[in-house]
Amino acid sequence: MTDxxxxxxxxxxxxxxxxxxxxxTGMKGEFAERFADSLLCVMxxxxxGREIYIPVIDNTIRxxxxxxxxxxxKEFNGRNMRELMRKYKVSKRTIYRACKK
Numbered sequence: 861m862t863d864x865x866x867x868x869x870x871x872x873x874x875x876x877x878x879x880x881x882x883x884x885t886g887m888k889g890e891f892a893e894r895f896a897d898s899l900l901c902v903m904x905x906x907x908x909g910r911e912i913y914i915p916v917i918d919n920t921i922r923x924x925x926x927x928x929x930x931x932x933x934k935e936f937n938g939r940n941m942r943e944l945m946r947k948y949k950v951s952k953r954t955i956y957r958a959c960k961k
Contacts, residue, residue, distance in 0.1 A: 874900050911951055929958035 877896035881887050887895065903912075932944055936959050944955055
C-alpha cells in the first residue's frame with residue numbers, strides 16, 4: 861500500500877470513530893475528536909499494519925455484500941485488482957475472498 865492510502869485509511873478511521881463517539885455518547889466537537897484520536901492511537905499500537913475486519917450483522921447488508929462479491933468475481937481478470945479495490949472500496953484480501961467463493 862502507498863503512504864497516501866495509509867493516510868486516507870487513518871483519516872477514514874478517525875472520521876468514523878468521531879461519528880461513532882458522537883452518536884453513542886452525545887459528545888461533541890473537540891471532545892469527540894480528542895477521544896477518537898486517543899482510540900486511534902491505541903488501535904495503531906495494538907493493530908498497526910493489520911487489516912481489521914468488522915463483520916456485518918444486518919441480513920440486508922449481508923445480501924449486498926454477497927452481490928458485491930459476485931460482481932467482483934465476475935469482473936476480476938487478474939490484472940484489475942487496484943481498479944476493483946477502488947470501485948468497490950474493498951481490500952486486496954476481500955477481492956481474493958470474493959474470487960475464491
